[in-house]
Amino acid sequence: MFKALVLEKNPDFHAGVRDVDESFLPVFPEGGGVTVAIDHSTLNYKDGLAITNRSPVVRNWPMVAGIDGAGVVLASEHPRWAVGDRVVLNGFGVGETHKGCLAARARLHGDWLVRLPEAFSTRQAMAVGTAGYTAMLCVMALERHGALASAANVLVTGATGGVGSVAVALLARLGHRVTAATGKADEAAYLRSLGAAEVIDRAELSAPGKPLQKERWDAVVDAVGSHTLANACAQTRYGGAVAACGLAQGHDLPATVMPFILRGVALLGVDSVxxxxxxxxxxxxxxxxxxxxxxxxxxxxxxxxxxxxxxxVRLMEGAVRGRVVVRTV
Structure with a gap:
C-alpha cells in the first residue's frame, strides 16, 4: 500500500489523500510501462485547478493528481529504462487523463520520461518542475528567434509564480537585464534576490492599453495572457519577440495586429505538455x-x-510564491 492524492467524482467531487495499492495504477496493454517510485512531486497551476475542481482539467475518474514527478525506476517494460534509473516526468496528460505523480508510486509510459540530469536531486528537479521546464522552453524559443542578444532587456510577467520565478533566475544568470512584473509589492526583495534588475507593478500592464506603446522590451516571457500579454506585445521593440505560455489573467488576447505588422514583433507560443x-x-x-x-x-x-x-487552495488564491515541492513518502 502507498499514499496517493486521489480525485473522485461520484457524482460530487472529492479530493483526498488515501492508501491505494498497485492494482490502482494504470496498465499499458501495448507495453512500454514503467513503474516509478516517486520521491518528490510538485504543485503547478494546472494541479491547483484540478485539486480545487475550479476547471475541468481531469478527464478520467478516479484520478491521481500531479502532472510532475521525479524518482527511481522500480520496474520497466520499456527498452530505454532499467531498474534504478533516475527519471523525471512533465506533462503528457498525466494528472488529467492518466493517473499522476502526487503519490508514492506511478506507472508511466517510458516514452514520456526524461533521464534526470546528475546535477539535480529529485527534490531539485521538482523545484524546477513543469513551471521551470516551461520557463526554459520560453528562453529557448526566444533564443531561436534571436531576441536574446547580449544583455537583452527582458520583461517577465507573473514573476512571483513558478514560471516567472525560474524565468527571472535563468535570464539573469544568462546576463540579461530582467524587469519583473508582479502584483505583490512586498515580494520585490525576493525577485531581486533571483536576479531582477527592476520590479514593476503588474497594474502597468493588466488594464486595456493602446495598440502601440513606447518600445521597452527586447523580449518577454508571459505567463499571464489577456491584457497583460497584449500590452507586452505593444511595448516590445522592433524585431523583438514574446514567448506566451500561460493564462493566469485570462485566455483572451485583446490585441491588434499593429505590433506584428508595424514592428515585426513575433508572438511565440510555448507548449510544455x-x-x-x-x-x-x-x-x-x-x-x-x-x-x-x-x-x-x-x-x-x-x-x-x-x-x-x-x-x-492557496495557490489558486495567489498566496503562493515560487515553487512548492511535495514529498510523496
Whole structure:
C-alpha cells in the first residue's frame, strides 16, 4: 500500500489523500510501462485547478493528481529504462487523463520520461518542475528567434509564480537585464534576490492599453495572457519577440495586429505538455547548465503529501510564491 492524492467524482467531487495499492495504477496493454517510485512531486497551476475542481482539467475518474514527478525506476517494460534509473516526468496528460505523480508510486509510459540530469536531486528537479521546464522552453524559443542578444532587456510577467520565478533566475544568470512584473509589492526583495534588475507593478500592464506603446522590451516571457500579454506585445521593440505560455489573467488576447505588422514583433507560443522528447532533453540539459541550483532554495517551499490540498487552495488564491515541492513518502 502507498499514499496517493486521489480525485473522485461520484457524482460530487472529492479530493483526498488515501492508501491505494498497485492494482490502482494504470496498465499499458501495448507495453512500454514503467513503474516509478516517486520521491518528490510538485504543485503547478494546472494541479491547483484540478485539486480545487475550479476547471475541468481531469478527464478520467478516479484520478491521481500531479502532472510532475521525479524518482527511481522500480520496474520497466520499456527498452530505454532499467531498474534504478533516475527519471523525471512533465506533462503528457498525466494528472488529467492518466493517473499522476502526487503519490508514492506511478506507472508511466517510458516514452514520456526524461533521464534526470546528475546535477539535480529529485527534490531539485521538482523545484524546477513543469513551471521551470516551461520557463526554459520560453528562453529557448526566444533564443531561436534571436531576441536574446547580449544583455537583452527582458520583461517577465507573473514573476512571483513558478514560471516567472525560474524565468527571472535563468535570464539573469544568462546576463540579461530582467524587469519583473508582479502584483505583490512586498515580494520585490525576493525577485531581486533571483536576479531582477527592476520590479514593476503588474497594474502597468493588466488594464486595456493602446495598440502601440513606447518600445521597452527586447523580449518577454508571459505567463499571464489577456491584457497583460497584449500590452507586452505593444511595448516590445522592433524585431523583438514574446514567448506566451500561460493564462493566469485570462485566455483572451485583446490585441491588434499593429505590433506584428508595424514592428515585426513575433508572438511565440510555448507548449510544455506535448513537447517532443528531443526538446525536453535539451531543456533539462540547459536547466542543469544554466540554472544556479542555489536559487532553487530561495524560490522553493517543501510540504508533505497531506499538505498538498490546502496548498493547492492557496495557490489558486495567489498566496503562493515560487515553487512548492511535495514529498510523496
Amino acid at each position: 506535448m513537447a517532443p522528447l528531443a526538446r525536453r532533453e535539451e531543456a533539462w540539459a540547459r536547466l542543469a547548465r544554466d540554472l544556479d541550483p542555489t536559487r532553487l532554495d530561495t524560490l522553493t517551499t517543501e510540504i508533505g503529501l497531506d499538505e498538498a490540498i490546502p496548498a493547492a
